[in-house]
Amino acid sequence: MITIDKKIMEWANISESQLLEDIAIMLYQKKKLRFGQAAEMAHMNYAEFQFLLGRNKVPINYGASELLEDYETIKKLRK
Numbered sequence: 001m002i003t004i005d006k007k008i009m010e011w012a013n014i015s016e017s018q019l020l021e022d023i024a025i026m027l028y029q030k031k032k033l034r035f036g037q038a039a040e041m042a043h044m045n046y047a048e049f050q051f052l053l054g055r056n057k058v059p060i061n062y063g064a065s066e067l068l069e070d071y072e073t074i075k076k077l078r079k
Helices: 006-012 016-029 035-041 046-055 064-078
Strands: none
Touching: 006 016, 016 035, 016 046, 035 046
């Protein structure tokens, strides 16, 4: 666990929740976290995190492999 001194947050004029959101966005952009993981880190549901990404002009990482994975999941759920 990492502890960030409150004085650093004061210097940056940032709240704990904003810091978590910013770190979640950065890790998502670098593809270190998947969408759901980043949303969880930011303490948001999927829709809230998607809105946050949009507000920050961050594209959603969703390529062919994710589409295929979702397609396979849907097929399994239909059985």
